[in-house]
Amino acid sequence: MINVYCKITNEIMILQNIRERASRDLCRIVLPEGEDARTVQAAGICANEKIARVTLLGREEVIRQLAKETNSNLNGVEILNHRTSDNFEKIARLYHELRRSKGVTLEEAEQVAKDSLFYGNLMVHLGEADGSVAGAINSTANVVRSALQCVGAREGLKTVSSFFLMVVPDPKFGHNGGMIYADCGVVINPNSAQLAEIAIASADSCRTMLGVEPKVAMLSFSTKGSAKHEMADKVIEATKIVKVRMPELEVDGELQADAALVPAVARKKAEGSNVAGHANVLIFPDLNSGNIAYKLSERLTGGTAIGPILQGLDKPCNDLSRGCTAEDIANAVAITAVQSQARRR
């Protein structure tokens, strides 16, 4: 019972804090899946609670009908039928320009721009929106591919990845139970350079989402040479790269999960480490371990994993689970807005 109570309060506190921060400096967020009922409902929530200025893409009559059916007030929400927009040609030409070197013709670009997912992310590229949220209808692969093609990686990074904001009931882990888990959703088998970039982007995500300085644990089945294998070597190499690129960052590896999280174990296995025993950012060596770990953490602790949230993009674009609710979408809008505020800073 205590665990359930802690879980609810930790999760609500973290999400409430993110929504409040979004409200302080309203961003414009585009929701490409405007003809989805939950998305329409979420747009109403965002407008009423002043989480963001939202643009819904789609046919106005369809969106108004969905608003009626879901009892949503769309005052303050912009509706844009992208296919008939005056900007359509400009957006199609932008996609053509971005993808011409890949053999995309103007005619093909016009077809792509009809897809609201691509149109929305091209608006983000142009600065007509600060970020996008989609995935209630589209698959993760399509959402990520569209963000990669239309927005791309931010300066200084080559790898776009994702993280979960994991909230576990026990506040002694991470920051009041809040931790960053990465990558659990995008990069399937990163090499050491990519793993290092996942760690660098995750450190930033920790500052943005949890508002605390990151302590980054590069996880492995080995702690400080306790096992010898090329899989551990990849993590050791990635840790070295992070230390060279971000000398001020508190990062340590390779560490086993218990050494990363439990002070008593850290004292035995990784004495003298600033990170071990106190990690709030967990970097997994590949998508197998990351994806398995976040699901196990959720199920075994009664915790909540918020995400996947994309990181490393030039501007924030986020993915939803196709089983999401309107409240989940509103939370993703708040997270995207907070990421945009952080990028502008």
Ligand SMILES: CC(C)(COP(=O)(O)OP(=O)(O)OC[C@H]1O[C@@H](n2cnc3c(N)ncnc32)[C@H](O)[C@@H]1OP(=O)(O)O)[C@@H](O)C(=O)NCCC(=O)NCCS
């Ligand atoms: C995200 C994903 C769809 C990208 O797939 P992809 O086939 O490489 O996509 P594309 O080939 O269309 O790549 C588009 C561009 O982005 C680049 N790219 C791909 N992944 C990238 C990444 N993680 N970071 C930066 N750039 C990336 C590609 O090199 C390509 O560049 P180019 O068009 O200039 O040559 C793929 O990594 C994936 O399926 N990941 C797993 C997603 C998943 O199923 N998760 C389940 C758990 S939630």
